[in-house]
Amino acid sequence: MRGRGAQAVDRRSRPEADAAVRPHRALAATAASGSWLLRGNDDRLAVYALVEGGVQRWTETAVGSGRWTRPDFFPLDGLTDLAVVQGTNRYAHFIGRREKRQGAGAPKADVVYAVQYQSGRTLGEWRSLGNPYRDARGAETLGAPTGAVDGQGTVHVFVSGGPGGILLRRESKSGAWEAWKDLRGGEVAGGLAASATSTGCVELLAPGHRSVMRWVQTEQGADLRRAQDLGPAPAPGSAALLEAAPGVFTAYWTEQTGTGVYAQRPGEWAFPVGGAPGAGPHCALRAVVDGYDCTVLAHQGRTGTAVFGLCGTGGEAAGLWWTDTGVACTGTPALALDGRGCVVMATVTADRTVLVSRQRPEAGLVLSDWDRLPAN
Numbered sequence: 001m002r003g004r005g006a007q008a009v010d011r012r013s014r015p016e017a018d019a020a021v022r023p024h025r026a027l028a029a030t031a032a033s034g035s036w037l038l039r040g041n042d043d044r045l046a047v048y049a050l051v052e053g054g055v056q057r058w059t060e061t062a063v064g065s066g067r068w069t070r071p072d073f074f075p076l077d078g079l080t081d082l083a084v085v086q087g088t089n090r091y092a093h094f095i096g097r098r099e100k101r102q103g104a105g106a107p108k109a110d111v112v113y114a115v116q117y118q119s120g121r122t123l124g125e126w127r128s129l130g131n132p133y134r135d136a137r138g139a140e141t142l143g144a145p146t147g148a149v150d151g152q153g154t155v156h157v158f159v160s161g162g163p164g165g166i167l168l169r170r171e172s173k174s175g176a177w178e179a180w181k182d183l184r185g186g187e188v189a190g191g192l193a194a195s196a197t198s199t200g201c202v203e204l205l206a207p208g209h210r211s212v213m214r215w216v217q218t219e220q221g222a223d224l225r226r227a228q229d230l231g232p233a234p235a236p237g238s239a240a241l242l243e244a245a246p247g248v249f250t251a252y253w254t255e256q257t258g259t260g261v262y263a264q265r266p267g268e269w270a271f272p273v274g275g276a277p278g279a280g281p282h283c284a285l286r287a288v289v290d291g292y293d294c295t296v297l298a299h300q301g302r303t304g305t306a307v308f309g310l311c312g313t314g315g316e317a318a319g320l321w322w323t324d325t326g327v328a329c330t331g332t333p334a335l336a337l338d339g340r341g342c343v344v345m346a347t348v349t350a351d352r353t354v355l356v357s358r359q360r361p362e363a364g365l366v367l368s369d370w371d372r373l374p375a376n
């Protein structure tokens with residue numbers, strides 16, 4: 001199961017389909033938070049990136065083809081952060097933080113939301129979910145939002161800010177949005193991580209200064225309740241979740257003093273899994289490699305390059321095989337399974353272009369040469 005790195009090349013993909021909405025010029029990409037490489041409801045992959053003035057998307061021309069359309073551009077001025085999440089129906093939900101400048105004063109921040117129902121189609125209209133902080137001083141502290149979709153299709157939007165507390169806003173069963181709710185908790189150090197299990201329950205991780213704070217749903221539709229914190233202390237914004245067994249998440253984060261990645265499951269002690277991650281979170285994926293159920297982790301390494309690790313799912317305590325791709329990246333790489341079950345990895349390079357690599361048909365997790373996605 002040992003992985004080997006891919007070598008970076010500048011080989012352009014060959015798009016077969018024109019996109020519906022085009023940028024008028026090349027745009028510099030920034031990696032979205034969470035999983036920004038997603039498989040749509042027709043099994044084609046799509047890459048989503050935050051760019052100046054909005055969101056850019058590339059879509060596979062056919063399932064598992066390795067060929068990509070030219071980018072679609074969806075404008076939204078002032079977008080500073082973006083998370084893209086999916087439910088079981090594979091709709092893509094866009095949750096962002098926006099700043100609007102009015103006059104000479106400080107910009108006003110709010111949370112915005114849109115949804116894409118089908119692969120390759122346009123996004124629905126952006127709508128504002130407001131800012132949970134009513135006073136101007138608190139509103140300025142609004143952090144980067146994230147979200148998850150439970151088994152009933154309810155979108156949960158989480159955000160942090162100020163000296164402490166996590167705020168939640170979610171859709172009601174009628175489709176209307178409920179008011180913001182304070183989940184409380186301590187001060188958050190960096191980004192949030194949220195996901196839903198295959199049983200439909202949402203879990204949230206929030207790295208604090210001394211531990212990883214955790215909230216869970218015990219059943220679909222229930223309120224999230226505070227669960228036992230995870231330790232040792234995390235590096236800011238480094239948490240990630242992966243379902244290791246039905247209804248059971250494994251949490252991953254970078255240890256604060258630089259000893260590498262830690263993993264923990266409910267009822268177990270945290271244990272180190274090696275690695276030398278840099279800043280930012282991890283991306284986690286389950287995949288079948290050589291007939292084995294495996295876990296793949298990816299992150300930006302300490303030297304600034306994209307790194308991935310591999311182990312048998314549930315066997316993290318024995319350590320991971322870590323492979324440095326040698327490709328300098330900004331933000332966290334993204335992982336996904338394509339419609340043929342192959343592992344695909346995407347990363348934003350230091351010059352803000354997007355590269356994609358795919359698992360090769362040979363033993364182990366071996367990635368192909370990198371394809372540079374078309375700029376426009």
